[in-house]
Amino acid sequence: xxxxxxxxxxxxxxxxxxxxxxxxxxxxxxxxxxxxxxxxxxxxxxxxxxxxxxxxxxxxxxxxxxxxxxxxxxxxxxxxxxxxxxxxxxxxxxxxxxxxxxxxxxxxxxxxxxxxxxxxxxxxxxxxxxxxxxxxxxxxxxxxxxxxxxxxxxxxxxxxxxxxxxxxxxxxxxxxxxxxxxxxxxxxxxxxxxxxxxxxxxxxxxxxxxxxxxxxxxxxxxxxxxxxxxxxxxxxxxxxxxxxxxxxxxxxxxxxxxxxxxxxxxxxxxxxxxxxxxxxxxxxxxxxxxxxxxxxxxxxxxxxxxxxxxxxxxxxxxxxxxxxxxxxxxxxxxxxxxxxxxxxxxxxxxxxxxxxxxxxxxxxxxxxxxxxxxxxxxxxxxxxxxxxxxxxxxxxxxxxxxxxxxxxxxxxxxxxxxxxxxxxxxxxxx
Amino acid sequence: xxxxxxxxxxxxxxxxxxxxxxxxxxxxxxxxxxxxxxxxxxxxxxxxxxxxxxxxxxxxxxxxxxxxxxxxxxxxxxxxxxxxxxxxxxxxxxxxxxxxxxxxxxxxxxxxxxxxxxxxxxxxxxxxxxxxxxxxxxxxxxxxxxxxxxxxxxxxxxxxxxxxxxxxxxxxxxxxxxxxxxxxxxxxxxxxxxxxxxxxxxxxxxxxxxxxxxxxxxxxxxxxxxxxxxxxxxxxxxxxxxxxxxxxxxx
Numbered sequence: 001x002x003x004x005x006x007x008x009x010x011x012x013x014x015x016x017x018x019x020x021x022x023x024x025x026x027x028x029x030x031x032x033x034x035x036x037x038x039x040x041x042x043x044x045x046x047x048x049x050x051x052x053x054x055x056x057x058x059x060x061x062x063x064x065x066x067x068x069x070x071x072x073x074x075x076x077x078x079x080x081x082x083x084x085x086x087x088x089x090x091x092x093x094x095x096x097x098x099x100x101x102x103x104x105x106x107x108x109x110x111x112x113x114x115x116x117x118x119x120x121x122x123x124x125x126x127x128x129x130x131x132x133x134x135x136x137x138x139x140x141x142x143x144x145x146x147x148x149x150x151x152x153x154x155x156x157x158x159x160x161x162x163x164x165x166x167x168x169x170x171x172x173x174x175x176x177x178x179x180x181x182x183x184x185x186x187x188x189x190x191x192x193x194x195x196x197x198x199x200x201x202x203x204x205x206x207x208x209x210x211x212x213x214x215x216x217x218x219x220x221x222x223x224x225x226x227x228x229x230x231x232x233x234x235x236x237x238x239x240x241x242x243x244x245x246x247x248x249x250x251x252x253x254x255x256x257x258x259x260x261x262x263x264x265x266x267x268x269x270x271x272x273x274x275x276x277x278x279x280x281x282x283x284x285x286x287x288x289x290x291x292x293x294x295x296x297x298x299x300x301x302x303x304x305x306x307x308x309x310x311x312x313x314x315x316x317x318x319x320x321x322x323x324x325x326x327x328x329x330x331x332x333x334x335x336x337x338x339x340x341x342x343x344x345x346x347x348x349x350x351x352x353x354x355x356x357x358x359x360x361x362x363x364x365x366x367x368x369x370x371x372x373x374x375x376x377x378x379x380x381x382x383x384x385x386x387x388x389x390x391x392x393x394x395x396x397x398x399x400x401x402x403x404x405x406x407x408x409x410x411x412x413x414x415x416x417x418x419x420x421x422x423x424x425x426x427x428x429x430x
Numbered sequence: 431x432x433x434x435x436x437x438x439x440x441x442x443x444x445x446x447x448x449x450x451x452x453x454x455x456x457x458x459x460x461x462x463x464x465x466x467x468x469x470x471x472x473x474x475x476x477x478x479x480x481x482x483x484x485x486x487x488x489x490x491x492x493x494x495x496x497x498x499x500x501x502x503x504x505x506x507x508x509x510x511x512x513x514x515x516x517x518x519x520x521x522x523x524x525x526x527x528x529x530x531x532x533x534x535x536x537x538x539x540x541x542x543x544x545x546x547x548x549x550x551x552x553x554x555x556x557x558x559x560x561x562x563x564x565x566x567x568x569x570x571x572x573x574x575x576x577x578x579x580x581x582x583x584x585x586x587x588x589x590x591x592x593x594x595x596x597x598x599x600x601x602x603x604x605x606x607x608x609x610x611x612x613x614x615x616x617x618x619x620x621x622x623x624x625x626x627x628x629x630x631x632x633x634x635x636x637x638x639x640x641x642x643x644x645x646x647x648x649x650x651x652x653x654x655x656x657x658x659x660x661x662x663x664x665x666x667x668x669x670x671x672x673x674x675x676x677x678x679x680x681x
Binding site: 378383403 | 480505508509513514516519520525533537538541590
């Protein structure tokens with residue numbers, strides 16, 4: 001253990017010595033220095049850490065990112081048909097020309113780099129706060145690293161129900177880019193906001209989003225991580241939910257050498273709802289996708305759902321680490337967790353670690369995890385009706401993923417992603 | 431239409447001989463029925479013809495209009511015009527019935543080098559065929575066979591047959607699990623499809639289905655062979671006397 005700790009401390013010191021943040025307002029400097037101290041004391045993760053045993057973090061720890069080829073999808077942008085406010089980042093750098101004016105009724109949108117320079121701003125009470133809370137009981141060093149060294153991001157405050165979604169668009173143009181973005185979102189009482197995230201972002205991307213949802217507020221999040229085969233991403237979504245509030249997040253991942261999506265949610269007000277879902281499709285032994293979720297019930301009568309589906313083939317690897325923690329007094333909790341994989345061949349693997357930890361006695365918590373092959377009877381039934389096996393397999397694959405996609409409330413967004421998935425599968429066939 | 435010659439089939443896994451020399455010739459426009467006790471090989475015959483895994487043909491042949499169907503993949507057999515109405519239709523959660531039907535129709539059209547049917551035309555076609563089988567909009571929207579009653583599943587099979595318009599239809603114990611009303615509905619659906627160019631092979635335990643779907647020829651199968659063939663009266667004989675007498679007679 002001591003040897004591992006020493007090793008981690010040494011790699012962490014090396015990494016931190018290369019990184020600096022730009023000085024800003026006092027509160028920002030303090031938050032970032034504190035985060036840097038958190039990283040220094042935790043140390044960046046190693047494969048031998050319990051929470052990283054299924055996903056090797058070394059390429060995320062290294063000082064320089066592994067170059068990633070830029071992939072030209074040659075298709076219409078995801079959610080291109082949806083009326084949305086576009087905020088564009090290219091390799092982690094804000095692109096004002098490509099972005100819409102940051103104005104929308106009922107929303108306050110600023111760039112994080114701008115907020116960092118303001119002496120007085122509500123961001124000071126949120127920046128790094130939920131991330132820091134999320135470090136216990138499980139350490140999340142990359143999120144702390146992000147808080148310390150993020151170069152930009154958006155800071156959004158919603159005060160009303162905003163129907164037009166905000167789309168954070170992440171382009172990847174530089175094969176060696178290493179982007180760190182940090183977003184802050186505050187949903188005020190009774191407000192409603194939808195944030196979309198699309199694109200590969202960078203060769204290596206570290207992104208954190210902290211979301212504070214006040215009573216009766218609602219936050220919807222739909223994400224399509226870019227299809228660049230060689231990109232790497234570690235993301236942290238930290239949310240805190242007030243009374244009768246709602247948080248709903250869905251992520252679609254197709255391709256990517258390495259993706260680790262962590263989601264940390266605290267239900268702190270009664271009658272709140274948190275749904276986190278994801279669909280991942282991977283083809284090839286260079287695909288590794290990891291969903292790590294931690295939901296804490298710390299109030300009465302809250303509901304949480306985790307629905308994760310992965311389709312893996314040709315040696316692709318999927319990981320799910322999901323936890324529901326029900327604190328003492330969090331009675332009438334309704335917690336649900338399902339993680340499933342469809343393994344299209346014998347080379348692919350799915351590693352799942354579902355966990356429940358319950359300290360209240362009047363709760364419903366269920367969890368399940370399955371790995372399976374395609375249903376041969378269903379496949380034959382389709383073939384006997386004239387559907388060729390590749391197409392039949394696609395149909396059954398989409399059916400498998402449907403439960404996760406159904407978690408998206410906005411039908412137009414869901415339909416767009418469904419079509420992308422169909423196209424992705426069809427390309428694999430040809 | 432369908433010609434089966436000296437067909438021998440065994441299970442792939444355990445070398446157990448199931449069909450021991452089946453000969454059958456079904457002419458265009460004719461309805462043949464195969465009856466027989468449990469374990470006689472009736473369902474195996476339907477599975478082998480449709481191309482299900484797990485069976486090995488050790489001898490003999492089966493051709494559809496002169497084409498060797500045993501060499502074809504299941505989807506090629508379907509495109510060639512062969513259709514099996516399953517004894518146990520498969521449930522496919524997550525795949526809508528309409529999507530399933532449209533995919534099947536378009537797949538077969540593509541195999542024949544035809545264009546996809548337009549969404550509007552397809553909807554019209556389905557509505558018309560579904561109405562006759564008393565299949566409502568809800569059943570079309572739901573996932574394939576999921577939560578369907580036994581009768582609904584069988585009606586859904588006939589709907590697929592009606593939409594795909596195969597030339598050789600095999601009905602594997604389509605009457606099992608049906609009440610009298612459902613049997614009538616299903617039979618009417620089948621009878622509506624009868625024409626000079628389309629043939630049927632109706633596999634059943636009981637004569638009662640044959641009251642509704644009148645066969646031209648009835649075969650009795652036992653121990654992997656067709657042991658007796660005759661007209662519709664043969665089915666009545668089975669109904670009245672059981673298989674015992676017939677089998678004793680042929681032994």
